[in-house]
Amino acid sequence: MRASAGRDSLYVVRLLVVEDEPRLGAALKRGLTAEGMLVDLATDGPEGLEAARHGEYDAVVLDVMLPGMSGYNVVRTLRTEENWVPVLMLSAKDGEYDQADGLDYGADDYLTKPFSFVVLLARLRALVRRNLPARPAILASGGVTLDPATHQVEVAGTPVALTPREYALLEYFLRHPGRVVSKTELLDNVWDATEDADPNAVEVYVGYLRRKVGREVLLTVRGAGYRLRP
Ligand code: CA
Numbered sequence: 001m002r003a004s005a006g007r008d009s010l011y012v013v014r015l016l017v018v019e020d021e022p023r024l025g026a027a028l029k030r031g032l033t034a035e036g037m038l039v040d041l042a043t044d045g046p047e048g049l050e051a052a053r054h055g056e057y058d059a060v061v062l063d064v065m066l067p068g069m070s071g072y073n074v075v076r077t078l079r080t081e082e083n084w085v086p087v088l089m090l091s092a093k094d095g096e097y098d099q100a101d102g103l104d105y106g107a108d109d110y111l112t113k114p115f116s117f118v119v120l121l122a123r124l125r126a127l128v129r130r131n132l133p134a135r136p137a138i139l140a141s142g143g144v145t146l147d148p149a150t151h152q153v154e155v156a157g158t159p160v161a162l163t164p165r166e167y168a169l170l171e172y173f174l175r176h177p178g179r180v181v182s183k184t185e186l187l188d189n190v191w192d193a194t195e196d197a198d199p200n201a202v203e204v205y206v207g208y209l210r211r212k213v214g215r216e217v218l219l220t221v222r223g224a225g226y227r228l229r230p
Pocket of ligand 1: 019020021063064065066
């Protein structure tokens with residue numbers, strides 16, 4: 001995931017905060033917004049439930065003691081409706097419920113008030129990260145990058161258009177860096193088994209690929225195959 005970390009940081013986290021104490025609600029909204037998140041604030045149970053149902057949130061920060069409907073009932077209702085948005089509950093230490101009750105109702109994590117903003121932020125980040133759609137890492141070698149998610153290929157930062165076959169070849173090389181790949185191996189892995197192809201076809205396509213990504217990127221290992229430039 002290291003190569004895609006930069007992309008994750010560009011991902012804007014959308015949060016719903018359900019908190020009826022005006023000062024705490026405002027402070028949370030301000031603090032989380034300052035962290036680059038998009039924050040909606042709801043101030044009672046039913047409003048929070050409606051927002052969680054219809055908003056596309058990455059996580060919900062949910063107070064337990066709320067007017068109209070408790071946080072426990074909000075999270076329980078969401079889970080019965082098969083809404084799995086990550087929920088972090090804020091429980092009061094002297095509340096009538098045990099702190100961990102929220103987990104039984106379907107919350108993912110909880111914090112006891114009063115809590116530190118830094119801790120809240122860390123727990124929220126962990127919660128959101130767990131639920132981010134998996135992004136395949138960008139493959140890179142010798143100035144060539146290939147993004148399996150977007151099929152974008154760049155050479156020294158400039159996008160290059162490849163045919164599907166050239167793309168598949170390059171991806172195979174990038175997934176096997178530092179070792180010699182034989183023509184037979186390429187035929188087995190890049191060409192369809194039903195295709196009538198021979199080692200000459202591999203040579204032809206490696207030639208096409210070299211013209212686009214740079215001759216020096218793919219080294220010929222005489223009698224053995226090809227190797228990606230280290
Ligand atoms: Ca409250």
